[in-house]
Amino acid sequence: MNMQGLTLIIVVSLLSLAFVFAFIRMVCGPSLPDRVVALDLMSTVAIGIIGIYAIATGEPVFLDVAIILALVAFLGTIAFSYYLIRISHRENAEER
Amino acid sequence: MQEVLYSIFMVTGAVFMCIAGLGILRMPDLFMRLSAATKASTLGVGFLLLAVAVKYPVIEIISRSLAIIVFVVLTAPIAAHMIGRAAYLSGIPLWKDSIVDRLCDRYDRCNLLLLGGENSPTSPERQDPE
Numbered sequence: 001m002n003m004q005g006l007t008l009i010i011v012v013s014l015l016s017l018a019f020v021f022a023f024i025r026m027v028c029g030p031s032l033p034d035r036v037v038a039l040d041l042m043s044t045v046a047i048g049i050i051g052i053y054a055i056a057t058g059e060p061v062f063l064d065v066a067i068i069l070a071l072v073a074f075l076g077t078i079a080f081s082y083y084l085i086r087i088s089h090r091e092n093a094e095e096r
Numbered sequence: 097m098q099e100v101l102y103s104i105f106m107v108t109g110a111v112f113m114c115i116a117g118l119g120i121l122r123m124p125d126l127f128m129r130l131s132a133a134t135k136a137s138t139l140g141v142g143f144l145l146l147a148v149a150v151k152y153p154v155i156e157i158i159s160r161s162l163a164i165i166v167f168v169v170l171t172a173p174i175a176a177h178m179i180g181r182a183a184y185l186s187g188i189p190l191w192k193d194s195i196v197d198r199l200c201d202r203y204d205r206c207n208l209l210l211l212g213g214e215n216s217p218t219s220p221e222r223q224d225p226e
Binding site for chain 1: 187216
């Protein structure tokens, strides 16, 4: 096995491990913001995996997918945080 | 030489990503998890896209990967700040051994205003009789 194949196997296994860790936290996270943070980390790891895939297959066109994924992940996180603030505001108003 | 360089970048980025995953799995508190995941994953994705830019030294690939790096570095702290603020306002408890909470008495949770800030209705500047 050549050097680059071994490096790719190590890198992809480390990234998959990070993805699995974030997925475990997303499944058994105790509250909703934990799950949102885990989802954000999963999308960031997915951007890295797309970059490694562009190296492994020799087609750098996949970087466009990474750009779109970064944009969508940022917008999703912002939307989730607005939703959380709205919910806490409403609960506080009901308590008052 | 080029192959060694981008292999080093790839392995470094993947190790930082794995550290981020370990941090989000093992840290005891939402805010510590947020801190570990955001910083380590930003550095990791920067190294991975730098490896892509070293592998294909063409101007369009370098510009694309640098654009993704700049975008992630700009947006990850904003997203982490928004999530942390929303979690603090919705009453997520801190870790039981945390020793300082400077926002504890300074947030008006009903109106989402920082007491003593310049937008606050109870700000001392506005109560001054002119």
